[in-house]
Amino acid sequence: MTELQEMTKALISFRDERDWKQFHNSKDLAIAINSEASELLDLFLWKEKEDFDLDKLKEELADIFAFCLLLAEKHNLNVRDIVLDKIKLNGEKYPVDKSKGTAKKYTDL
Amino acid sequence: MTELQEMTKALISFRDERDWKQFHNSKDLAIAINSEASELLDLFLWKEKEDFDLDKLKEELADIFAFCLLLAEKHNLNVRDIVLDKIKLNGEKYPVDKSKGTAKKYTDL
Amino acid sequence: MTELQEMTKALISFRDERDWKQFHNSKDLAIAINSEASELLDLFLWKEKEDFDLDKLKEELADIFAFCLLLAEKHNLNVRDIVLDKIKLNGEKYPVDKSKGTAKKYTDL
Amino acid sequence: MTELQEMTKALISFRDERDWKQFHNSKDLAIAINSEASELLDLFLWKEKEDFDLDKLKEELADIFAFCLLLAEKHNLNVRDIVLDKIKLNGEKYPVDKSKGTAKKYTDL
Numbered sequence: 001m002t003e004l005q006e007m008t009k010a011l012i013s014f015r016d017e018r019d020w021k022q023f024h025n026s027k028d029l030a031i032a033i034n035s036e037a038s039e040l041l042d043l044f045l046w047k048e049k050e051d052f053d054l055d056k057l058k059e060e061l062a063d064i065f066a067f068c069l070l071l072a073e074k075h076n077l078n079v080r081d082i083v084l085d086k087i088k089l090n091g092e093k094y095p096v097d098k099s100k101g102t103a104k105k106y107t108d109l
Numbered sequence: 110m111t112e113l114q115e116m117t118k119a120l121i122s123f124r125d126e127r128d129w130k131q132f133h134n135s136k137d138l139a140i141a142i143n144s145e146a147s148e149l150l151d152l153f154l155w156k157e158k159e160d161f162d163l164d165k166l167k168e169e170l171a172d173i174f175a176f177c178l179l180l181a182e183k184h185n186l187n188v189r190d191i192v193l194d195k196i197k198l199n200g201e202k203y204p205v206d207k208s209k210g211t212a213k214k215y216t217d218l
Numbered sequence: 219m220t221e222l223q224e225m226t227k228a229l230i231s232f233r234d235e236r237d238w239k240q241f242h243n244s245k246d247l248a249i250a251i252n253s254e255a256s257e258l259l260d261l262f263l264w265k266e267k268e269d270f271d272l273d274k275l276k277e278e279l280a281d282i283f284a285f286c287l288l289l290a291e292k293h294n295l296n297v298r299d300i301v302l303d304k305i306k307l308n309g310e311k312y313p314v315d316k317s318k319g320t321a322k323k324y325t326d327l
Numbered sequence: 328m329t330e331l332q333e334m335t336k337a338l339i340s341f342r343d344e345r346d347w348k349q350f351h352n353s354k355d356l357a358i359a360i361n362s363e364a365s366e367l368l369d370l371f372l373w374k375e376k377e378d379f380d381l382d383k384l385k386e387e388l389a390d391i392f393a394f395c396l397l398l399a400e401k402h403n404l405n406v407r408d409i410v411l412d413k414i415k416l417n418g419e420k421y422p423v424d425k426s427k428g429t430a431k432k433y434t435d436l
Contacts, residue, residue, distance in 0.1 A: 007193065027153040033146050033173065037146040041143050045355060049134035054184065068173055071170060083174050099129075143259065147253055221406070225411065251391065255364040261357070270353060277409075305341050307386065321347070
């Protein structure tokens with residue numbers, strides 16, 4: 001069992017013990033991911049770039065991963081494959097010679 | 110090399126080829142995660158719960174994973190460990206007997 | 219007619235000319251507000267605190283106001299009243315003597 | 328004094344009594360708007376479209392208005408003007424004949 005499978009299995013067990021599958025439609029899972037992402041960002045509100053509590057960051061980041069893994073599992077997506085595929089796509093949007101050293105969006109390159 | 114390591118390595122290569130490490134402070138990575146999470150949610154705006162484009166969902170979900178993996182790597186976090194630790198913590202916030210079959214927040218249980 | 223009424227009237231006209239009221243349930247209006255708020259934040263991604271395009275900021279901020287006004291109108295809320303009421307509530311959460319000069323959240327004061 | 332001016336004045340007083348202007352740079356105000364928008368959306372998580380607590384909705388909506396008004400004031404923006412200008416712009420992106428009765432994004436019309 002890979003780490004991704006191990007995490008997903010633990011998340012599914014947690015969900016099913018609480019009979020929560022009924023709530024986990026795709027739209028609400030997307031809202032949950034946004035909610036957790038916002039809690040992560042809250043750690044940095046009114047603060048400098050590296051001024052945050054590492055333990056809280058671990059927890060909020062874990063929550064985002066958790067709902068992302070549940071949404072991936074719901075649609076039988078292989079996380080490794082979609083991430084590597086997207087890196088390839090992003091390579092076309094951001095060719096090295098045009099994007100090196102600049103944070104510009106691909107639409108502005 | 111595990112899948113998590115493989116994805117992280119590919120993301121770091123992509124970043125370093127473009128000399129983008131300079132932009133990847135923790136606060137902006139948290140903003141990037143929120144931005145990608147919002148693009149995922151946009152797929153569901155004005156739509157029913159399961160009415161979405163699977164190819165776009167794959168791409169947006171992959172982008173969220175990507176920035177989450179980069180933030181984890183920046184702070185030497187083991188994604189498997191933080192996720193399994195958080196599931197344990199959530200188990201204390203949401204005991205099975207109180208949370209079974211209800212979507213209430215732990216503060217309202 | 220006050221400015222708030224004028225803006226709301228213009229937004230309702232715009233909506234009704236396009237027969238969009240059918241899409242404007244409360245949950246999706248809340249998603250729309252989040253989507254526009256994220257577009258505003260995108261203007262600052264990988265950038266310094268005051269490094270942004272003012273014309274784009276005007277547009278994104280206007281979009282957030284627009285969906286907030288539509289949600290308020292949907293529930294017959296008086297925007298002036300709910301804002302002044304909330305300032306009073308926040309005054310209790312953040313008493314001047316405890317919160318002066320600190321950006322701490324009220325739960326940490 | 329218009330309602331917009333009255334709300335803005337009350338917000339500035341609240342801010343200045345607590346010496347918080349120092350924290351209110353544009354980027355963090357944009358993060359604060361996102362954070363409050365996310366709290367609004369949280370009211371709908373795992374719930375049906377009109378299943379929410381009206382008192383909480385008033386509070387969260389008021390918080391979004393508050394930070395939007397503060398960001399507008401910071402840049403001397405006339406809220407009425409930017410909203411009416413944006414409605415005009417949106418009218419060009421969404422012509423009535425193409426957008427009537429459809430929730431499609433302008434890029435897909």
